[in-house]
Amino acid sequence: MDQTRRQLQLSTATHPLTRRHLLCALASGLPALALPAAAWATQGVPGPQVARRWDSGNTLLAPLTAHGADVLFAGDHGLGRIDPAQALPVWHTAHGLSREAVFRPRVAGELVLCGGLDAIGAWHLARGDRRWIYLAQTQLGVPWATPEHTYVGDGHHMLCLDNASGTVRWRFAGTPDTLTAYAPTLSQNTLLFAPGNGLLYALDAGQGQLKWQLDRSHEWQYLRQLHVSGEVLVAGSYKELLYGISVHDGRVLWTFNAGNFINSHHVAGDTAYLWSPTGWVYAIDIQNGSVRWRHRTTNYRSALANWGPLMAELVTDKAYLYALDMNQVLHVLDRQSGEEVQRLVMPQSMRPTVVPFAGRQAMLASDAGEVLLVRW
Template sequence: MKFKLLFSFAVSICFIGCSSSDDIVETPTNNNPKNIMFIGGINKYYALDSGTGQLKWSFSVTNGTFQYSTAFYSNNVLYVGCTDKYLYALDATSGNLIWKFKTNESIESSVFVSNNTVFFGSDDDNFYAVNATTGELKWKYSTGFNVSSSPTVSEDIVYFASDDGNIYALDQNNGNLKWKYYAGDIFNSSSASIVQNNLYIGNRNGNIYNINKLTGELIWEKQLGSSIENSSPTILDGYLYTTDKNSLYKIDALTGNIVWQSYSTSYSSSPYVNENYVFVNSSSGNIIVIDKQNGNIKWQKTIYSNSAEAVATNATVFIGGGGSNYIYALSENDGTERWKYPINSTTTSAPVIINKDGNLVYPSKSGGRN
């Protein structure tokens, strides 16, 4: 398993409100419960009331952490990976275990569910497709190194990156290779974002790639200042947002040209973008909220976020506090604390929200990104 610092690195989309895939960002949940926040910590996975911060349930494991894998919600089931090598299917109402599936190493990849199939990667160098109802293996595909980058599905193809330096496109029904593109360095937790026929992703060599999702051919690449391996790109209204160690970038998604560049002491998460702001974290412990039109800082707050990833909906920002051992809900406009929930561990996990309108909101890191 790759070495990761809980206090330095983690990771962070909606086309209509935050990041991208040619699916949607906020997905109706068909009259399922509303105002729920799902988030992982060390040894526990939590469901909280997103309006009040009260605990609904928690699910415990003996050894392992849910810090890295972001859950996917489907038909009142949460699917999430753990560093104890298991993928878990949990009842989203009660937190009860439905089934679990074991791989040979930690699961840091987030999850995508499509056609009753759960897609995810493992640090055992394999990419898996598992029956969402039974937990039985459908197929797996072996790569040359860890798969901690998260998958996304578009039409009949599942896309993911491996730390062998390749981006893969597989037939989601049988795992047959459609194409692969060699980018020459590891992706770590940077995951692909798809808009129409364009696949965007960055990696350790500091490049952002725009690749034709149908053919695997390079459309453009842009060299930024340093590694992008801990940031997944967010696409909104024709612009790409991403971070490297020292800067947040707004980039023209069509051409790759930089629109603005916002400097910080050390950005350490993927950006979450909505109609007004960009939300991002720094390894100094601050959540930073930036005006997406000009790149100016709107507000920042020290919560020792330690690379935790934010999600914003209903004028509220939800985020794990990392070193402060709290989960927070903050006013999107000025950072005023709405509530905080104490946990007995750090958390750099990214939250998944079912908001007050019954829509699902995912972070950029997630396979369920919108």
């Protein structure tokens, strides 16, 4: 690990950050990318006040999920629900999965879903008692949940699970020897998903029948994140293009070239936000793909006060965009202008997840398995 850290320090001191750097850091187990200390000028930057801590019972936490005023967590041992006004979790239970929960919990009506590559299960949202477990036949992807159904990939199949029982209602086959790893999304009764075969599928969500498909295998293998806003699907490719696609027939309405692989793109209202390792956070108009604003995060000609790379998902509230970088600094940007209005150094090493709350506060997850409420 020390040699890997040293190689990253040398290579990124003079060259822009690439996907290889990020993957190398993750594979080596580094909690953050170790760039030269001069690159991250955080002296004098204030830290937030830790108002409360909760022990999750996990040593490794998945991203957190907001549910109203509460927060749901899951990890390598269990899952639970936290009311920020209470000193102890509302409930906390061992999930009994053979491996850690890797995706953030999903609320599905009266249930909360938790799982990873081998299995997905449902627990009662109010009480925490387990309802069912579905075991993977091959390998599970990231799910999309409604109150009645859960849509999740298993190998090259897309499944629709009945939330009342966990049984499979329908199954749609993609291309053998590919993985349906990334989450699908819904637009009314149309389920959209893009497995690793270069296709985008649109299915009837009730029956699993194909409505249309788009083949752009010459441009992408996967679409990594899918978000619907109105009649537009905003999709981030594994490479450098963000797409605006009609949910009705798969027509590509616009593309935006981020200059490097797209990470952490997020859709709120009529705007898509993304970070590119070229050194910018962008706000993109969903209707036409034009840039509303951009905020520089990295100036490769001058290392002073640059951000760390981003692995946490960008998140928003009504007024602000929140970006937690890998040097444990939380950046708060004005959603309308892109101006950075706050920069906060976290009190300890954090997992890549932020849940903002009103009143200048947020919930975060530490590398030590704690859930923290911070204020500034």
